[in-house]
Amino acid sequence: MEIDRPIDRVFDYVEHIPGGAILTTTVDKVLEWGRESSLWYFAFGLACCAIEMLMAAGAARFDLDRFGMMFRATPRQSDLMIVAGTVTKKMAPRVKRLYEQMSEPKYVIATGSCANAGGPFADSYAVLKGVDLIIPVDVYVPGCPPRPEALIFAVQKLKEKMREQVREKHAPPHS
Amino acid sequence: MSESIEKAIRDGFPDAVLETSEIDGVLNVKLDPNALVGVCELLRTKPELAFDYLADITAIDWLDRIEVVYRMTNLATNAKIVLRVDLDRERPEVDSIVSVWKGAEWQEREVYDLMGVAFRNHPDLRRILLPEDWEGYPLRKDYVIPD
Amino acid sequence: MSSRIKTDLVEINMGPQHPSTHGVLRLEVTLDGEVVVDAKPDVGYLHRGIEKLAEMRTYIQFIPVTDRLDYLSSMLQNAAYVGAIEKLGGIEVPERAEYIRVIMMELQRIASHLIFYGAMGLDLGATTPFLYGMREREDILDLFEMTCGARLTYNYFRPGGVSRDLPDGFIKKAKAYIKKQRERLPEYDDLLTGNQIFIARTRGIGVISAEEAVNYSMSGPTLRGSGVAYDVRKADPYSVYDKLDWNVATRPEGDTLARYLVRMQEIRESLNIVEQALDLLPPGKLECKTPQRLRLPEGEVYHHIESSRGDLGVYLVSDGSDRPYRLKWRSPSFINLGALGRMARGWKVADLVAILGSFDIVLGEVDR
Numbered sequence: 304m305e306i307d308r309p310i311d312r313v314f315d316y317v318e319h320i321p322g323g324a325i326l327t328t329t330v331d332k333v334l335e336w337g338r339e340s341s342l343w344y345f346a347f348g349l350a351c352c353a354i355e356m357l358m359a360a361g362a363a364r365f366d367l368d369r370f371g372m373m374f375r376a377t378p379r380q381s382d383l384m385i386v387a388g389t390v391t392k393k394m395a396p397r398v399k400r401l402y403e404q405m406s407e408p409k410y411v412i413a414t415g416s417c418a419n420a421g422g423p424f425a426d427s428y429a430v431l432k433g434v435d436l437i438i439p440v441d442v443y444v445p446g447c448p449p450r451p452e453a454l455i456f457a458v459q460k461l462k463e464k465m466r467e468q469v470r471e472k473h474a475p476p477h478s
Numbered sequence: 479m480s481e482s483i484e485k486a487i488r489d490g491f492p493d494a495v496l497e498t499s500e501i502d503g504v505l506n507v508k509l510d511p512n513a514l515v516g517v518c519e520l521l522r523t524k525p526e527l528a529f530d531y532l533a534d535i536t537a538i539d540w541l542d543r544i545e546v547v548y549r550m551t552n553l554a555t556n557a558k559i560v561l562r563v564d565l566d567r568e569r570p571e572v573d574s575i576v577s578v579w580k581g582a583e584w585q586e587r588e589v590y591d592l593m594g595v596a597f598r599n600h601p602d603l604r605r606i607l608l609p610e611d612w613e614g615y616p617l618r619k620d621y622v623i624p625d
Numbered sequence: 626m627s628s629r630i631k632t633d634l635v636e637i638n639m640g641p642q643h644p645s646t647h648g649v650l651r652l653e654v655t656l657d658g659e660v661v662v663d664a665k666p667d668v669g670y671l672h673r674g675i676e677k678l679a680e681m682r683t684y685i686q687f688i689p690v691t692d693r694l695d696y697l698s699s700m701l702q703n704a705a706y707v708g709a710i711e712k713l714g715g716i717e718v719p720e721r722a723e724y725i726r727v728i729m730m731e732l733q734r735i736a737s738h739l740i741f742y743g744a745m746g747l748d749l750g751a752t753t754p755f756l757y758g759m760r761e762r763e764d765i766l767d768l769f770e771m772t773c774g775a776r777l778t779y780n781y782f783r784p785g786g787v788s789r790d791l792p793d794g795f796i797k798k799a800k801a802y803i804k805k806q807r808e809r810l811p812e813y814d815d816l817l818t819g820n821q822i823f824i825a826r827t828r829g830i831g832v833i834s835a836e837e838a839v840n841y842s843m844s845g846p847t848l849r850g851s852g853v854a855y856d857v858r859k860a861d862p863y864s865v866y867d868k869l870d871w872n873v874a875t876r877p878e879g880d881t882l883a884r885y886l887v888r889m890q891e892i893r894e895s896l897n898i899v900e901q902a903l904d905l906l907p908p909g910k911l912e913c914k915t916p917q918r919l920r921l922p923e924g925e926v927y928h929h930i931e932s933s934r935g936d937l938g939v940y941l942v943s944d945g946s947d948r949p950y951r952l953k954w955r956s957p958s959f960i961n962l963g964a965l966g967r968m969a970r971g972w973k974v975a976d977l978v979a980i981l982g983s984f985d986i987v988l989g990e991v992d993r
Contacts (some may be wrong), residue, residue: 311872347642349649350671350989351696362759377642391611393650394670395643397817399964424691426681427622427674428616429608448777502712531855533966534927536940536953539929547940549927553839553855581842584963592676607992609668615952616677 335469338382338408339462341371345381345405347398349388354417355448356387365451370458378404381462385454386440389417389424390431402438410465414444414456422447480505485560488522488526506560511572513562518578521550521559528552532579535586537570537593539619541622544570546595565595574600592617634662641670645748648988651707652965653660654977661977662968666962673990676752677953684710684784684919687949692778695990697740700733700769701932708863709928709939710784710874714921717914721907721925722786723865728799728902729769729781730864730909731895735806736889737933738895741985746817748982749826760822761809764802771795787915794905797940798857803896811891818889826880831968831980834879844893845935847984850884852877868902884983920947934958934985954993956984 344367346357359372359434361367375381376399390398402411415432416422421432434440444457483505488495494513498505509517521529526532530548536547548561557618563572570587575582586597594615605612614621638652649670655663677696679687691706704726704883711718718862739758746754765778771792773781781788817823821952838851844881848855856873871909874890876883921943929938942951961984971976 343710351693351777353648354696356738358743358755362743363756364760364763374644387675389671390787391670393672393674394641399669401642412968423693424673424675424678426676428621429672450776502927504927530836530839532931534938534940534953534955535934536951536955538942538951548938550853550940553853553860556860578840579835580840580967581960581963584960585842588959605669609669616674621677 307419318346328447329473331469331472335409338466341373342375342383342410342461343375343381344383344385345378345401346374346376347384347386347388347401348418349386349390349394352387352418352448355451356385356414356454358445360471365455367455367458370455372458378402379406381405381408382408384411384438384466385414386411386418386434386438387414389422390434390459391429392431393429395431395437398434399437410441411438411439411443412444412454414446414449414457416447419443419445483521483527483557486524487520491517501560504558504560506562506563508562511563511565514561515573515575516580517561518550518575519547524587527557528554529557530554532575532581532585533558535582535589537589537595537617539567539593539617541567541619543567544593544595546570546572546589548575560593570595571598572596573598574603576600591615595616626691630897632658643668644756645722646982647744647981648991649989650720650962650986650991652977652981655901656974659973661969661972661974662979663902663904664966666965668962668988668991671988673993675993676952676954679949681948683839683947684921684949687952688782689778689780690881691937692780693802693989694778694956694993695937695958695987697731697737697931697987698933699777699779700729700781701930701937703779704730704864704926705930705932705939707782707784707790708930709926709941710919710921711937712923712928713926713941714916716737716785716916718786718937719866719912719914721790721909721911722913724902724912726782726898727763727789727864727866727869728906729779729787730764731898731902731985732768732799734933735892735895735899736762738892739765741888742813742817744985746823749822749823751820757809757813757851758873761806764805767957768795768929770798773796783915786911787914787972790911798834799899799903803900805946806892806896810889813889818886822935825880826975826979827885827983829878830881830972830976831966831983832878832880833968835924837967838879838964841967842960843935843964845961846874847884847931847935847961848982849873850887851879855936861926861929865902866898868905869898871898871901881983883980884985888985895921919945920945929955932957934990935961941943951985955991956993957991958984958988958990962991963987 348357418434426428442457442461489516491513494510497508521527529552531551531553534549538545544565546563551558591605635656639986641649651667686795691702739762743755743758755970773779835851835853854873854875871894874887925942927940938955941951944950
């Protein structure tokens with residue numbers, strides 16, 4: 304059977320036997336491909352960024368669903384936490400607990416100035432200066448609020464990071 | 479209109495009115511704090527006054543005193559009135575008006591939370607916006623932001 | 626012989642992270658079986674201390690912060706704050722700017738109600754209306770973006786007018802949008818308003834009488850759903866609302882369905898207002914007299930407008946400097962939410978979600 308479109312255009316980490324329909328790969332790489340293509344996000348919408356990042360990005364024009372991303376209301380079923388909005392000192396312990404409730408592997412995207420570093424409210428008495436003070440963040444999206452396209456770009460960056468992690472795992476030592 | 483409201487208050491509570499003024503066409507009455515609940519009852523229940531809508535309760539820290547400002551409207555006639563009470567800054571306390579307007583419950587809690595004004599006879603006086611274990615009253619002018 | 630089984634009250638916790646609480650709201654719900662005995666809202670999870678921030682910023686510096694309070698009605702928040710400054714400072718606004726303001730405010734009201742429409746559907750389990758509402762809202766955001774460059778937090782109003790004039794092509798695009806929205810509104814009714822399940826879940830649920838609603842200081846569509854025709858645009862007219870021909874939407878029933886229908890009617894009224902304002906827009910260039918250095922005279926002012934959520938008031942106390950001495954944000958969502966315990970009592974948990982949805986609260990405004 305002839306393959307009319309080369310597969311390695313999409314997956315740079317899948318080997319294929321020339322002219323044939325057989326792919327060889329590793330379990331890690333396939334798992335990673337599955338993970339990145341269906342990032343179920345735990346929408347942690349706190350403030351204004353929630354409207355742009357979660358509602359607008361998930362809805363009519365910018366459709367996150369086409370990337371396989373689905374909104375889950377519970378941390379137990381999600382692998383990506385999108386922190387969208389200001390993290391206040393009252394909310395911070397809950398953010399940490401919800402992050403801990405997610406199962407591995409888990410990723411965090413901090414969207415907007417408030418989640419990145421406190422934002423326009425950084426000098427307030429009640430605001431945490433960035434969510435990375437309590438949980439590890441993988442991708443930061445600047446903006447106030449960032450455009451939905453910026454979130455989509457951030458998701459692509461995250462996927463690159465995930466691929467990079469797999470590549471590092473399989474890289475020969477001393478390369 | 480303002481004169482008849484002022485007259486009604488003075489008739490009911492002769493010693494309660496400390497000062498009156500008019501700001502943007504609205505009567506502002508500075509009251510003795512002890513007469514507050516009585517005057518509010520009067521404003522709400524007297525048919526000619528009928529101030530049924532409590533628009534706002536705020537507090538201002540004037541450094542030598544804390545002033546609590548109450549804003550009421552009569553929805554049918556759009557008449558408005560503002561009541562003001564001055565409280566001692568060391569121990570600001572005043573009676574709660576939840577018995578007159580239920581909408582005061584949360585507004586008084588907010589004033590307690592951010593300014594430290596204690597409302598006597600409030601059904602549930604505890605912090606509403608800040609965490610329960612927060613110390614201090616942020617909207618006061620001498621509040622120091624903790625690290 | 627007693628055949629009753631001894632039951633206990635159960636306390637469950639909804640939030641602060643919950644898909645149906647419209648933000649970071651925590652409800653301590655006490656249940657007797659499925660029936661709500663008490664629902665106590667615990668707020669403050671988004672308290673950013675903006676009233677203290679206002680004392681640390683100049684008047685103009687604070688305008689972008691007002692956008693972020695009720696982030697679904699940023700233009701209206703701008704309008705309330707800037708209106709208070711103008712009232713205290715005696716700053717005049719040219720007529721063209723007033724009409725532009727009305728256009729922006731009403732478009733913003735429609736956008737906010739479209740999200741309400743979508744979110745109400747989502748809360749009750751209908752996921753399709755959300756996409757329809759957001760689709761039209763994107764058109765409104767396009768209009769905002771071409772005017773001031775932002776989709777959500779505009780920072781558009783200034784004391785004395787607006788930051789820039791309407792761009793070329795705005796009027797044509799706005800009229801095209803109005804036409805499209807009017808054609809699409811019957812679709813919305815098909816999806817949700819006429820839906821038997823929706824009606825069964827909202828009719829007769831969470832009823833509050835007019836007197837009680839007023840006693841709880843409720844305002845906005847939540848109050849107008851109980852038959853009280855209090856709309857600040859008619860009661861204390863500001864801008865050019867008194868020059869335009871429109872009606873206040875009210876319904877007498879006082880239940881969740883009534884509050885929903887009031888907002889749907891308000892979308893139609895707002896479309897009328899925008900259309901009239903576009904036609905009556907004074908021609909010519911926009912000349913705003915925004916002062917460069919803004920110092921307000923000593924004194925105080927209370928300015929309130931009709932936001933998409935209710936009676937939004939700004940109480941500004943000035944000590945003569947370039948920043949406020951005290952700024953109080955009278956937010957309608959905060960005060961409306963105080964009545965939730967009373968309104969949810971006696972209904973089931975599923976009704977609690979519907980009642981909360983009909984309040985249409987925004988936590989940024991509740992917590993400030």
